[in-house]
Amino acid sequence: MGAVTLKGVRKRFASFEAIKGIDLEIEDGAFCVLVGPSGCGKSTLLRMIAGLEEISEGELSIAGRVVNDIAPADRQVSMVFQSYALYPHMTVFKNMAFGLRLAKTDEGTVEQRVRDVAEILRLTDLLDRKPKELSGGQRQRVAIGRAIVRNPKVFLFDEPLSNLDASLRVRMRLEISRLHRRLGTTMIHVTHDQVEAMTLADTIVVMNDGRVEQVGSPRDLYDRPANTFVAAFIGSPAMNLLSARVEPKGLRLEKAVDPGYLPFASAANLDDHIVTVGIRPEHFEVLEKGSDQDGALGFEIDVVEDLGDTRVLHGVLAGGPDCTVREPANAEIRSSGSRIFVNILEDYIHVFSQDGHRITHQ
Amino acid sequence: MPNSVWKPLKQSAFWLLVAVLLLILLFPFYYALVTSFKSGPSIFEVDVLPRGFPLDNYTSIFEEQSFARNILNSLFVSVSVVAVSLTLGLTAAMSLGRFRFRGRRMMLLAVLSVSMFPQVAVLSGMFELIRVLGLFNSGFGLIFSYLIFTLPFTVWVLTSFIRELPIEVEEAAIMDGAGPWTLLTRIFLPLMLPAMVTTGLLAFIVAWNEFLFALTFTLTNDQRTVPVAIALITGGSEFEVPWGRIMAASVIVTVPLIALVLVFQRRIVSGLTAGAVKG
CATH class of the missing domain: 3.40.50.300 (P-loop containing nucleotide triphosphate hydrolases)
Structure with a gap:
């Protein structure tokens, strides 16, 4: 056939x-x-x-x-x-x-x-x-x-x-x-x-x-x-690819001024010292105001794009790298220049070696 | 100036210009027509309108001279030139426009440069060629020599036209199982008809009106084409230039061209503009 x-x-x-x-x-x-x-x-x-x-x-x-x-x-x-x-x-x-x-x-x-x-x-x-x-x-x-x-x-x-x-x-x-x-x-x-x-x-x-x-x-x-x-x-808006340093506590985002740690339990198993972390904009969890959850990252909003069903926030993550976050449009309206907190589940974190290949963990 | 004055002024200036242009373009032909109805000394009187329509000049060129034979020669030569230039031009254009090969650019430039030489420059060389080929004093010699004017523009126009045709149409036909010949006859030919009519007509006009080669490469009156025959029309005595007959003959040979252009005019226009804008 x-x-x-x-x-x-x-x-x-x-x-x-x-x-x-x-x-x-x-x-x-x-x-x-x-x-x-x-x-x-x-x-x-x-x-x-x-x-x-x-x-x-x-x-x-x-x-x-x-x-x-x-x-x-x-x-x-x-x-x-x-x-x-x-x-x-x-x-x-x-x-x-x-x-x-x-x-x-x-x-x-x-x-x-x-x-x-x-x-x-x-x-x-x-x-x-x-x-x-x-x-x-x-x-x-x-x-x-x-x-x-x-x-x-x-x-x-x-x-x-x-x-x-x-x-x-x-x-x-x-x-x-x-x-x-x-x-x-x-x-x-x-x-x-x-x-x-x-x-x-x-x-x-x-x-x-x-x-x-x-x-x-x-x-x-x-x-x-x-x-x-x-x-x-694949994916729109495109996945955020951020450079991070492997530390015993987890993955620390490069250039981050906040503590800027991403949860990653198996970080200790990684051979690399510097990795590329991939996070899809839709996989960030935007936290309600005031709920300063442990491990949450600060996010400085620069531009807001309202697509009707969802809203795309462009800004700076943990005071360091540029990043895109997508949230449902029914969340409260945010203005550029404001600061929010986002959380990210470990399951949604992709880790790539510096030369771009996926590192399979666990 | 107020608009009410300016506008009609502009309009009348425009039509005046058109009138002048038409006068310059058409007057010689009109005068030829008027003269063709005159004979004897009345030729030298200036008349704007014809005084009558005696057809003496028209009948005499057929009766006293082999003008019919000349027209046939011209038809044979011109039609053959058109057929040969279009066949060679189309196949050449297909390879020059569609295939990449070494020397393609050189070839196109060579083809173009051939048409830049003045006719006189190639006359003697062409004469030798024609004699060697045994084509002297024959219509075939004229056909052969006219190709040096008609082929360059035929090849160039058709090549640029073929380049404008989307290559995907050709590829679709290849996917459908068309070989080179089917491609040429069933896809290219119908699509290029306007361009071919235009270039064919131009080639026909060039061949129909050509004088110098026709004069040089023919010897006897029964091989001559119309332009030469007209030039060599003889009068009643050697001291008389038979303007009436010359004009009558000229009118006769211009009519087929006008008819052709009128018949194909829509195609010509679309052929001349084709490729300028994607259809």
Whole structure:
């Protein structure tokens, strides 16, 4: 079936190495999202799977067959492009039928398949229109329809939602999700939007600088980021990464003027002296006024961003490092310049070594 | 100045300018038309309006000269030049616009620089080439030589046009199983039709009106194209320049160009502006 396997895959452009050795196993029927900052090589990797970029080194197999040297059209993959890439001079029907007709499918089957797919994507009324007469969302659906019609083993999506406005993007995201459930086909989706990655994927591949930083379910990545890169990339607002010194009493934040200790029972077990501590903004507990709890840290509010459901407080933690705290919007209104106390549960503290790797404790 | 005075003043100045421009552009052609209906000494009288429409000049160029043959030659040469330049131009543009290869820039510059030489500069060299190839005094020689004007702009316009086409459309077609030929004929060709009509028409006009090469590379009247034939139209005696017939012939050969431009004008405009703004 449509499993995709990469073994030691590399891509070199002249003197620049875009993909620096990737091993990846994508199960049949999975929804895999490749995510990372721009220039991390995620689109290149997708294009290599599609066959639009040659593979410099390594092996790519789709459905158990090595496809390094097989033409894009014969890999049984379809791709949806960021700009939709519809054929401007053809009607919606012809756009969707183009691949089938090139494959010399008989006209009755072409008609049948295009109509079936148009039905699924609610395109039936638009079949005679040209792309320029369609809205952005409709064009996107046609592009997806063109991919489905060919009945591929793997769908490749190259940032298909980034050209849509915010509300339409959410709708299309749902639609893609539904489509995946309905078709059960392997999908590989490239995006730089971590929300899109979290909501769509059952497996997220976080890439950076031509390498895979971590592979896992959205939950894994959020709960147990393998390194500071993933930690900072997944989650919004981003995780606070603070430098701390390992002391017998716990982790002491660098630059902190208050005592600035974070509770960390197993601190004594750490080999490192300096570590990076990761705390998600939503994992701070903002203490009620006056309840000066033992071990609470002072927080000097600088800027307050009210997002409606939650409030994001930017400020200085324990008189030292810059930090972000998120609290429910129903808490009392706070003004910039005021000082509050926050608490942090030990379970929510991520510890990374200085070179960025997660330190597994206990 | 109050607006009520200023505005009509500006407007009339604008239309005056338009009128002057039209007069300068159209007067020579109008005068040719008027002259084409005259014969004998009346040619030298200045008339703004034609006095009648005698068609003597028109019939005589077909009866006393092989002007029909000349028109056919011109048609053959011009149509062939358009066909060859578009075929070569499109395939060249596809490789120059889409593939990266060593010397691509050099090639584009070379193509452009060819069109910068004055015609006279290449005349003698071209003459030798045509003689060696055995194309002297034949339409094929003219077709061959006209390619040095038509190919550069065809290649350049089509190359820049092809570069404007989103590469993803091409990749989508590749994913759909299109090979290079399908890509060219089913994707590029239809998308580039406006640009091809424009460049094709320009190539046609250049080939249709070309004089110097046509004069040099043909010898006998039955191989001549229209511009040369017109120049060599003879009068009743060697002391008479047959202006009436020359004008009649000129009017005849201008009509197809005007018709072509009118037929394709919408496409030309969209071809000329295509690529300027993303559609």
